[in-house]
Amino acid sequence: MPETVPRASAPGGPESDAVVVQRSLTDPAAFGEVFRRHAPALHRYVARRLGTADADDIVAETFHTAFRRRHRYDTDRPDARPWLWRIATNLVRRRHRSETRAYRALARTGSDPVMEGFAERVAERVDATALSGDLASALARLSRGDRDTLLLIAWGGLTYGETAQVLGVPTGTVRSRLHRARTRVRAALPAAFVKGTSQ
DSSP states (O other): OOOOOOOSOOTTSOOOHHHHHHHHTTOGGGGHHHHHHHHHHHHHHHHHHHOHHHHHHHHHHHHHHHHHTGGGOOTTOSOOHHHHHHHHHHHHHHTHHHHHHHHHHHHHHOOOTTTTTOGGGHHHHHHHHHHHHHHHHHHHHSOHHHHHHHHHHHTTOOOHHHHHHHHTSOHHHHHHHHHHHHHHHHHHSOHHHHHHHOO
16 A cells, blocks of 8 residues: 555645645755655665666656656645656656566566565565566556556556546546456456456
């Protein structure tokens, strides 16, 4: 589950991202608060797509780009998450071939580099490891738009509306892409798993 990020200013609560970005125009160090709020969740999302090494680069480049473009931020949008995820998703698209290769390697090896090192989850991983090759293979076969939509929602924790903002498409298109992606992924997964998740 993604971390809770303040969506708008609440009386006595933290400032909205829009306020922080606006303040950073005269106090550049203030932009560090946007990084603190969103970098961990953004890194997890990108790492699931490209691996940890590439995620480090993509997240750094995302925040560097956002910092340079902060003067163009739409302050009517209190939450910077869709803006940041859009930048990151565009950078991920540039590495599309790398992402597809990573999914194919995962399909062959069954080893998810993001999940490596979490020994306390070994019992949970028994079924997930057996399934990860099929899932990776299904993700590699999705179109870029369908894969971006599915992963922004499933791994990025974004809403349909936020995903629509990130991808620059109507919410109805997000719903269509998500339905198509889920259908294709379900069709690629073993019947026993699909049956077990629908109970």
